[in-house]
Amino acid sequence: MPVSSIVKLEKLVGKRLRRREDPRLITGTATYVEDVKLPNLHHAVIVRSPHGAANIRSIDISKAQALPGVLAVYIGKDIVGVGTVPCGADLPGLRRPAHHILAQDRVYLVGHPVAVVVATDRYIAADGADLVEVDYDVLQAVTDPEKALAPGAPSVHPEWPDNIAFTFHQNGGDIDAAFAEAEVVVKQRITSQRLVPNAMETRGVVADWKSNDRSLTLHTSTQIPHLARTLLAGMLGIEENRFRLIAPEVGGGFGSKLNVYAEEALMGWISMQLGLPVKWIESRRENFMVTIHGRGHVDYLEIAAKRDGTILGLKLKLIQDLGAYHQLLTPAIPTLSVLMMPGLYNFRNIQAEIIGTFTNCVPTDAYRGAGRPEATHGIERMVDILAAELNMDPAEIRFKNFVRPEQFPFPTATGLNYDSGDYANTFQKALDTIDYQGLRTQQAEARAAGRFMGIGISTYGEICAMGPSVATPAGGWESATVKFEPSGKVTVLTGTSPHGQGQETTFAQLTADELGVPIDDIVVLHGDTSIVQYGIGTFGSRNTAVGGAALFYALQDMKEKVKKFGAAMLKTDEVIFEDGHCLDPKTGASVTVQQIAGAAYRGIVIPKGMDPGLVVTKFWEPPNFTYPFGAHIIVSEVDPETGQIEIKRYVAVDDIGNQLNPLLVDGQLHGGAAQGLGQALWEQGVYDDNGQLVTGEFMDYTMPRARMMPWIESSHTCTPSPVNPLGVKGVGEAGTIGSTPAMVNSVVDALSPLGVRHIDMPMTPEKIWKIVNGSKA
Amino acid sequence: MKIAGTAKLPFTPERAYALMQDPLILAKAIPGCDALDKTGDDEYRLKMKMVLASLSGSFEGKVRLTAPDPPNSFRMLVEGSGKIGFMKGEGLIKITAAPDAGVDITYEGDAQIGGTMAAVGNRMIDMTARMLIKRFFEKLASEPA
Structure with a gap:
């Protein structure tokens, strides 16, 4: 063999390479589902309920069937032998409503699929859908989870009149002793409103059944191709090895496509009925209406502490708005909130209760952070409220309570085992970067001049790298x-x-x-x-x-x-x-x-x-989750005349372990922060009392835009994760989790001279103006 | 959604009451009304066009006039549905002789919308309802005394 001269190759891991994608x-x-064109492709449009709750008296499909170009119209009674939409979460005593892919005799939410029209093109299918006449006996809906729990509330599912899908308790340590020992207890009701994930690409399905091979090919916009195939194969009664599922380019998911939806099974079934390829593309309005929402919490929090700021324990009553059905992970999401509730703090006593509540709304499920942003927002708000009560600096109270480096691996009150970290070091870096002491001086001057300047801190931890198989419904x-x-x-x-x-x-x-x-x-x-x-x-x-x-x-x-x-x-x-x-x-x-x-x-x-x-x-198989952490600090100023909030500075120091490509890390953090600030400032999914989603399009649902984003001063500390050989932790949710409480804490801090202690999100200009100008929000 | 307001009509209470019970007059005065056909005692089938924000579409529904107390008051129920959703409204309409001339009309009721109209047109529905009611009474006022 010849002796060759070996050229040293440049190492690429850690380089800011642009995406090859x-x-x-x-x-x-790029090829998205909508770009998939097959010979003889037919198109489906779904007829959906305009009511939040109603019995279906009758459906007349004759006019739709008679429309030239319409091949078939199906309603609930046609769907025989198709399984129900699966829920992978299992909690003790969980009530599971049968989630049929087309409504049977009752609709439970606006957008509930009632019929489907298949035609030679999409426009004919839409015209056909308009000709389907459904006679509804309208019932009283309930959309607010607290109203749903009140005595005498309408029942979402008549078989469970109390609207409770499950209750779940998680206790750690000795909460009674902690509260008995407490020198101060602060309480607050904190909400985390419904959010619409709004992936840029809506959902879509192309199903192609080949009867001679008994094989189905399904193109669908999903985050979980194999799991979706397994579950859909079960629903449709076909073998997995005759079922090819393709997720082509997927234009954003944020958790909303970590799911199995009725339409995926429905298109597969229709293709099998007709022996033809069938396409369904979700419209934007449908996406608002029937793709899962995120968050939907009402939390009652109590924190017990000593006068020196030492946190002793936390009580949480979490009312989760589940919506009308369980999607894939719906009931599991609030349990992640409870797991993450202790945050980065060194207290061992916790008492948490979740009340999973049915409402006549679209189901909630995983949305960027899935339970952890709600938890972090809750604990980070409570720590600030406690600091205010004790007249302590919010930075000082955090330093006092952080888990210390020598305590790792740290078993939390909720049964997690934090892998590594030096929280004080990361937080100090953020404080130094933003010149915290200098800012407090500036703030005092601003206040003396009658201006509303705020400094908001959030120090967050999160659970990433999901996860060990024992902790997941389908293998981790x-x-x-x-x-x-x-x-x-x-x-x-x-x-x-x-x-x-x-x-x-x-x-x-x-x-x-x-x-x-x-x-x-x-x-x-x-x-x-x-x-x-x-x-x-x-x-x-x-x-x-x-x-x-x-x-x-x-x-x-x-x-x-x-x-x-x-x-x-x-x-x-x-x-x-x-x-x-x-x-x-x-x-x-x-x-x-x-x-x-x-x-x-x-x-x-x-x-x-x-x-x-x-x-x-x-x-x-990973041996544990990973636990990234960080500190986000936002400096803001409120304009008392307009209620507008201006973000003056945003400093983020995140410890996500090693980085394969810092450019992509930046992208994840920026996108995450945009979605977190979106929740803090603008976004909210609102239902009226009759079950109508009144924020059903972008004119009524404020999405963050590039011009609304601050410059993010991002830096890192690095404690490599011991859990995996790369030493990485994960960065998909960090921006979303860190940003939201930092923003709210900043505005509450700005308005604290007015006696403001808490503001529920979103902090719209209207809400802020009303607070500043003294009228009731 | 609560709907309430007042209007003025240049008629006697009896004439005002009678106009508002006459399907031909109502059909002319209801903005976008294509047809109003009597289907029973005090009940009419309504066809109308509706434009709301970026939406437009036709509605089919019914109008019912109940609790007659001529010439002082009656109740009106309107419901309809179409491609862009559904609407339902009910209210009490009172007629009182005005101190100067004509009559004062006061109306008070509830309205509900659903479907795409609610999802997309919610911002506009208040203003739209007020505008439609205003046009209705303006049109009515142009009838001969």
Whole structure:
């Protein structure tokens, strides 16, 4: 073998590489569900209930059936043998309403699917849908979870007149002793309003049944291709290996596509009925109405403390607005809030009660942060309220109560085991960055001048890298396959389903570094159940921390394989693998991985005990969650004449462990902060008492826009996670979790000279103006 | 949604009351009304066009006039549904002789909208309802005394 000169390759992990996905995303050449066109494609439009609660007296589909171009009209009684929409969450005593894919004899929310019209084009289908006549006997709806719990409230499901889907208790330590010992107790009702996730791409499904093969191909905009396939196969009664589910480009999910929806099963069923491909694309108004909402909390919080600021314990009564049904994880989301309730603080006594409440609204479920933003908002508000009560500085009270570095791993009152951290260090960095003492001086001057300037702190922790399988409904591991092609090119198949998170780039960076191949030789594939081995999908900041770890281990196995082939080719026992070469240290002879790949497939030199080919698949089970943390500080000023809030500065210091690509980390933090500030300042999903969603379009639902965003001064501390070999923790939700309480604390601080102690979100100019000007909100 | 307000009509109470019970007159005065056909005692089938914010569509429904107390008051119930949703309103209409001339009308009731109209037109519904009522009475006022 010739002795080659080995060129050191530049390491790519940790570099700010631009996403390889971007060219297709920004030139409009990416393929979304709406772009999928099949021969003889038919189109479906769904007739939905305009009432929050009603009995269906009759449905007349004759006029719709008679419309030229309409192929079929189906109603609830036609859907025989199709399973109900699944809920993967299991809680003791959970009441599970049967969630049929078309309403049977009653509708439970505005938007409830009542009939579906299939036609040769979408416009004819829409005209047909207008011709379906439904006679409703309208019933009284209930949309506010506290009103739903009141005696005499209308029943969402008549079989459960109290509207309670479940109650759940989680206690830790000795709460009675903590409150007995307390020198001060503060109480506050804190809400976390319904939010509409508003992915840029609405949902959509194309179903294509081939009766001769008994096989179904379903294109759907989902975060969980394999789990969705398993669950939909069960609903439709077909075998998983005859069911190909493809998540093409997915234009945002934020948890709203971590689900299995009625329309996915419905389109599969229709295609099987008609033997034709069928497409349904959700309109924006439907997206507001029937895709899950996030949050929906009313929390009653009590905190017990000593006069020196030491927190002793926390009581929480959490009323969760579940909506009319359970979607995939609906009842589980508030349990995540309870887990995260202690925040970063060193107290061991907690008493939490969740009352899961049915309302005539669309179900709530996972939305960016899923339970943790609500918890962080609650505890961070309470700590500020306690500080105000004790006349302490909000920074000082946090330092006093942080879990200390020597306490890790730290078992919390709610049964978690925090992996690592130095909370005081990260917080101090944020305070130094923003010049906290200087700001307090400025604030005193501003107040003397009659201005309303506020400084809001949030120090958050969160649960990422979901998660160990025991803690998840459907497995918490992840999978990766690494394949050398005979040419030496590398194909990576990940069981995660990235949709904007950029793993086609970061996983290629990792692969390039580990295997010593050029990044352009690497392709990362995902989202097609016929191409990729089973995987769990994308949610809970798990892509890199679990999927990346699975890939890392697959790459280690691949390196071992490559070394064995390399040694056989070099006719030696031991080789060193580096920079894409196997090197015999005794002779200096080497072969490249590309040569090795060719030889492995050619099959002439097969090492003893090995098979030809170079393919490795690894499934990896994480031993724990990861626990990122950070400190966000927002300086704001309120204009008393308009109620407008101006964000003067936003400093974020996040500890997310190691970073594969800091550019993508920035992107996640900025997007997360936009959604968190959206909740704090503008967004709210509002139902009227009759069950009408009155914020049903962008004219009535204020989305954050680029011009409304502050400059975010972002920096990091780094305590690598001991849970996975990459030392990463996850960053998908950090911005959303950290930003919201920082914003609210800032405005409450600004208005505290007026005696303001708490403001419920969103802090719209109207609400702020009313507070400042003394009228009741 | 609460609806309440006042209007003036240049008629005697008897004439004002009679006009508001006459389907032909009502059909002319209700903005967007295409047809108002008598279907029973004090009950009419209504077809009307409605424009609300970015929405427009036709409604079919019924109008009922109840609790007659000529020439002082009656109740009116309007309900309809169409492609853009549904609406339902009920109220009491009172007629009193004005001190100067004509009559003062006061109305008070509840209205409800649903479907796409509620999701999309909610910001506009208050103003739209007030405008429609104003037009109704203006049109009525142009009838001969």
